[in-house]
Amino acid sequence: MAETGSLPQEVKEHLETIGTADVVIGLPSIDSDDGLMWVAQIASADRRVVIACPSTNGASSSALLEGVEILRYVVPPSDRYLNTPPGLYGAFQEVFQISQRVGAKCCCVWNTNPQRISSEVIGEMLEPLINQGFDLVVPRYVEVKLGSLVNSSIIYPAVRALYGKRIHFSMAIDLSFSASFVDRLLQLDPKTRRPRCHQWIAIEAINAGLKICEANLPMEPPRPPESTDVSSILAMVLGRLFQDLERNATVWQRSNGSQNVPAFGTLLRKEEDEVTVEVQPMIETFQLGYRNLREIWTVALPPATFLELKKMTALAGNSFRMPDELWVRIVYDFALAYRQRAINREHLLRAMTPLYLAWVASHALEIRSASNADHQYVLERLALAFEKEKPYLLSRWRWPDRFNP
Amino acid sequence: MWQQVSQALNQSVTRVATRIATLLPGFLALVVALLVSLLVAWAIGFILRRSLRSFDFDGKVATWDLPGTHSESGRSPTDLAVRIVGWTVIILGFLVGINAFEATLTSQFVAQLFAYLPNVIAAGLVLLVGGIAARFFSRSVLIGAVNLNVQYAHLLSVGLKWLILVLAGAMALNHLEIGGKIVDEAFAILFGGIVLTLALAVGLGARDLVSRSLERQAARMPEESTESLHHF
Numbered sequence: 001m002a003e004t005g006s007l008p009q010e011v012k013e014h015l016e017t018i019g020t021a022d023v024v025i026g027l028p029s030i031d032s033d034d035g036l037m038w039v040a041q042i043a044s045a046d047r048r049v050v051i052a053c054p055s056t057n058g059a060s061s062s063a064l065l066e067g068v069e070i071l072r073y074v075v076p077p078s079d080r081y082l083n084t085p086p087g088l089y090g091a092f093q094e095v096f097q098i099s100q101r102v103g104a105k106c107c108c109v110w111n112t113n114p115q116r117i118s119s120e121v122i123g124e125m126l127e128p129l130i131n132q133g134f135d136l137v138v139p140r141y142v143e144v145k146l147g148s149l150v151n152s153s154i155i156y157p158a159v160r161a162l163y164g165k166r167i168h169f170s171m172a173i174d175l176s177f178s179a180s181f182v183d184r185l186l187q188l189d190p191k192t193r194r195p196r197c198h199q200w201i202a203i204e205a206i207n208a209g210l211k212i213c214e215a216n217l218p219m220e221p222p223r224p225p226e227s228t229d230v231s232s233i234l235a236m237v238l239g240r241l242f243q244d245l246e247r248n249a250t251v252w253q254r255s256n257g258s259q260n261v262p263a264f265g266t267l268l269r270k271e272e273d274e275v276t277v278e279v280q281p282m283i284e285t286f287q288l289g290y291r292n293l294r295e296i297w298t299v300a301l302p303p304a305t306f307l308e309l310k311k312m313t314a315l316a317g318n319s320f321r322m323p324d325e326l327w328v329r330i331v332y333d334f335a336l337a338y339r340q341r342a343i344n345r346e347h348l349l350r351a352m353t354p355l356y357l358a359w360v361a362s363h364a365l366e367i368r369s370a371s372n373a374d375h376q377y378v379l380e381r382l383a384l385a386f387e388k389e390k391p392y393l394l395s396r397w398r399w400p401d402r403f404n405p
Numbered sequence: 406m407w408q409q410v411s412q413a414l415n416q417s418v419t420r421v422a423t424r425i426a427t428l429l430p431g432f433l434a435l436v437v438a439l440l441v442s443l444l445v446a447w448a449i450g451f452i453l454r455r456s457l458r459s460f461d462f463d464g465k466v467a468t469w470d471l472p473g474t475h476s477e478s479g480r481s482p483t484d485l486a487v488r489i490v491g492w493t494v495i496i497l498g499f500l501v502g503i504n505a506f507e508a509t510l511t512s513q514f515v516a517q518l519f520a521y522l523p524n525v526i527a528a529g530l531v532l533l534v535g536g537i538a539a540r541f542f543s544r545s546v547l548i549g550a551v552n553l554n555v556q557y558a559h560l561l562s563v564g565l566k567w568l569i570l571v572l573a574g575a576m577a578l579n580h581l582e583i584g585g586k587i588v589d590e591a592f593a594i595l596f597g598g599i600v601l602t603l604a605l606a607v608g609l610g611a612r613d614l615v616s617r618s619l620e621r622q623a624a625r626m627p628e629e630s631t632e633s634l635h636h637f
Contacts (some may be wrong), residue, residue, distance in 0.1 A: 003456040223635060230636050231552045277634045285554045292551050292559050296544070347544055353552045364634065 007097050011073045015101045018069045022047040023126060024107040026095030028054055030114050036070060052098045071098060071149055083319040092201075096182045106130060107182055111173040112222040124215035124265045125176040132291050133264075135210035137176040140168045141221040142268045145275050145367055145375055148221045150237055152379055153359050154331055158241060161386035163206045163248075164255040168214065169221065170202040171237070177201075181210060203244055207251050216265035217325070234356055235349035242349075253394060258387060274369045279361040283320055287313050289354025296351040300337035305329055312358065324363040324385035330355055331386075332393040340400060435502030442498020446491040453490055457483045528577035535573020539566045564603060571595055 007015075019168060030053045039051060044250055048069075055072035073094055092109050094196060099107035106129035110117060129136040141148075159170045177185070185204070188194060205212050245252065291296075291314050297306070308326050315321065334352055367375050407422035426449075466482040500515050543566035550558030578584055584591075 003561070144635070149634070149636045151637070221635075223637060229552075231549075233637060275634075281554055285552065286554065288554060288558065289551050292547055292562075296548070344541070344544075347548060348551065350548045353548075360634070360636075 007073065007094065007101070010103070011071070011098070014071055015098065018043050018050060018071065018102060020048070021050040021069070021102040021104050022106075024050045024052055024095060024099040024102060024104045025122075026092070026107065027114050028051045028095070028109070029111055030054075036114075039117055042182075050098065050102055050104070052095050052164065054094070054157075073098065079339040083342065092185070096177075096186050097176075099179070099182050100186060104179060104182075106176060106178055109174070116219050116222075120265075121215075121217055121219070124217060125174075125327040128213045128215065128264055128335055129176055129178050132213070132262075133178075134210065134213045135178040135181040136202065136212045137199070137214065137215050137264075138167055138169060138261075139172050139174050139217045140214040140263065140267065141172075141217055141219055142270055143372075143375075144270045144283045145370075145372075146277060146364060147270075147374040149360055149363070150234060150356075151354070153219075153327070153382070154365070155237065156379075157383040157386035158331065159203070160258045160383050161390050162245070162252040162255065163203065164258045165202075165206050165212065166258055166260045166383075167202050167206075167212065171200065171240075172202075173222070175201060176215075181208075184208060200240060200244055203248065207248055212261050214261055215261040216263055218266075218268055220270070225363075228355075231353045234353055235346060238334070238349050238352065239338075239345065242335050245335055248337055249397070253397070258383075269372045271372070275364075276368065277364045279320070279364050280317075282357040282361040283316075286354045286358035289351075293351050293354065296343060296347060297355075299342045300333045300348065301330065302333065305333065309355075318365055320358075320361055320365060322359050324382050325389060327355075327382070328385045328389045329358050329392065332389060332396070335393065336396050336400065338396070408601060414519075420562070431505045434505035435499075438498045438502030438505070439495070441502075442495050445498070446494040449494060450487045450491045454483055454487050461484070524582060528580040531573055531577045531580060534583050535569055535576070539569035539573070542569060566597070568599060571599070 026041065027036070027039065030039075036051065036053065050071055052073060053070045095107060095109050106126060107120070108125050125137050125139070128137050129131055148169070151171065155171055156166075160166050167344055185201070202212065202327045290309055294306075297309075301309075305326065308323070312320070312322060330352075334348065337343065342348075363378070367378055370378065431524070462483050463481050481482045492499055504512060504515060545556055546565050547562035550561050555561070571592065575596075578588045
C-alpha cells in the first residue's frame with residue numbers, strides 16, 4: 001500500500017511506546033490544555049484512546065487519564081494548507097497516519113472548537129463506525145432558518161442532485177472515519193499519483209461507494225472567522241464544487257435521483273419566530289450587479305436567464321423573488337462556464353455574489369414568518385428543482401456548443 | 406542653334422532612358438521579390454492556419470482572456486497569427502526588393518530599420534501587457550466594488566483601466582523614441598490631471614455622497630452583527 005508522506009521519527013517513537021489504541025481523536029485546532037482535559041474526560045469510556053493534537057514545542061506523549069494517551073505532533077512545513085483559510089478545512093493527514101500506526105478501529109477528526117464536544121457528540125460520531133460498520137460519519141447540525149445559506153442554497157441541493165446522496169452538511173470538517181477508509185485516504189490517487197485531496201471527503205466516500213451516515217448533533221454549524229467576506233468564501237466553496245464536478249464527471253453523470261443516508265441521534269431544529277433581515281442592501285447589490293457585470297454574466301448565462309433577471313430588477317421590497325428554477329440554472333450555467341474557462345475563473349466565481357445575494361434576499365423574504373415545516377418545504381422544493389434541472393446540466397456538459405436560447 | 410538644342414534634348418532623353426534602363430532590373434527585382442514573398446506568405450499562412458486549427462489554438466487562447474481575442478470581436482486568434490506572419494514575410498520581401506535598387510542607400514535604410522525593430526517589439530509587448538493588465542484589474546475592481554455595493558463601481562473600474570492604458574501608452578511611446586520629453590511631460594500632466602480630477606470629484610463634488618455612503622456603512626455594521634443571517 002502506497003502511503004503519502006510519513007510522520008517524523010520522534011512521533012513514530014512515541015507511537016511505539018503508546019502501542020495500540022481503539023480510537024484516535026484528532027484535535028488540530030486545540031490551543032489550550034484545558035480543552036484537552038475536557039475531551040480526555042469525555043473520551044475515556046471503556047476504550048483505549050489516543051488524542052492527537054499539534055504542538056509547536058516538539059513531539060511528546062503522556063498518559064492523561066487511564067486509557068487516554070495524549071500525543072503531541074509537530075505539523076511539518078508544507079504548502080498543503082496555504083490555499084485554504086484556517087478553520088474551514090482541517091488538517092487530516094497527520095491524524096490519519098497516527099490512526100493507522102496505532103491500528104485504531106476508527107478515528108474522529110474534530111477541526112472546530114473542541115469546547116463544543118460532549119460525551120453525546122463523541123458517542124454519535126463514533127458508535128456508527130464501531131457498532132454499525134459505517135465508513136464515514138458526517139455531522140448534521142441543528143438547522144437554523146437563515147443559517148448556513150451557502151450550504152442550503154448550493155452545496156446540499158447540488159451534491160444531492162449530482163451524487164444522489166442526501167448529506168446535509170457534506171462540507172463539514174468534523175468527521176469520523178473507519179480504519180479502512182483511513183487506509184484508502186492515505187493511498188495515492190491512482191489517476192494523479194499524488195496524495196488525495198482531503199477537502200471534500202464526503203464526495204470521496206460517495207465515489208468509492210462506502211457506507212456513509214449522518215450524526216444529528218445538538219449544536220449549530222461552526223462559523224468561519226468574522227473577517228471572511230461572503231465573496232471570497234463563496235468563490236472558494238463554488239470553486240471546490242465545480243472542480244469536483246470536472247474531476248468526477250463520469251460518476252455524477254451516471255447518478256439518477258437521490259437517497260437518504262442513515263441518520264443517528266435526534267434531529268433538532270432551532271425554534272424561531274419571525275426572523276427579520278435587512279434585505280434591501282442585498283437587492284441593491286443585485287441591481288448594481290445587473291447594471292455593471294453584464295459583460296461577465298453574458299459569458300455564463302443564456303439570454304432567457306438574462307430576461308428573467310431583468311424582470312427581477314423591476315421587483316421591489318417584499319415582492320422580490322427569485323424562482324427556484326432560475327437559481328438552479330444560474331448555478332449550473334456558472335459550473336459550465338467554469339469548466340469552459342471562458343473567463344478568468346476567480347472573476348467568474350466572484351461575479352456570482354450579487355446573484356447569490358439576490359437568492360438570499362428572496363429566500364429571507366419567503367421564509368420570514370414561515371414555520372419550521374414550511375422552511376423545510378421551501379428547502380426541499382429547491383433541492384427537487386436541482387434534481388429536476390440536472391438533465392439541463394448534463395445536456396450542456398456533453399454538448400456545450402449546442403444552441404441555448 | 407536648333408541643332409544644339411536637339412542634341413541637348415537627345416542627350417537628356419538618352420540619360421533618362423539609360424537611368425530608367427538601369428532602374429528597371431531593380432523594379433523587376435522588387436516586383437519579383439514581392440510576388441515571391443506573397444506566395445511564401447500564402448503558403449506559410451496556409452500551413453500555419455491548418456496546424457493552429459489542428460490543436461484548437463482559438464480555444465486555448467480563449468482561456469487566456471486576452472483583450473480583443475473574444476469571438477464577439479469577429480477576429481479569431483488564428484486569423485490574427487496568420488496575418489502577422491503573412492505581413493512579416495511580405496515586409497521582408499519588400500525590404501529585399503528595395504535593396505536591389507541602390508545598394509548603399511537602401512542598405513543604410515534597412516540597417517536603420519532593423520536597429521529600430523527591437524524598440525517596436527518592446528513597445529508592442531508593453532502595449533499587450535498593459536492591455537491585459539488594464540482589463541484584468543479593471544474587472545477585478547468592478548466585481549469587488551459591486552460586491553461591496555459601491556454605487557460608482559463602473560466609474561472606478563473605467564478610471565483604473567484608463568490609468569493603466571495611459572501608462573502603457575506612454576511607456577510604449579518612450580520605447581519608440583517618439584516625442585522625446587514631450588511624452589514624459591504630457592504623461593505627467595495627464596496622469597496627474599486624472600488623479601487630481603478624481604481627488605477633486607471625491608473631495609468636492611461627491612463629498613456629500615461619500616459621507617452619506619460612510620454613514621450608511623457605519624450604521625449598517627452593528628445592525629448586521631445582530632442579524633440571524635449566516636452565509637456559512
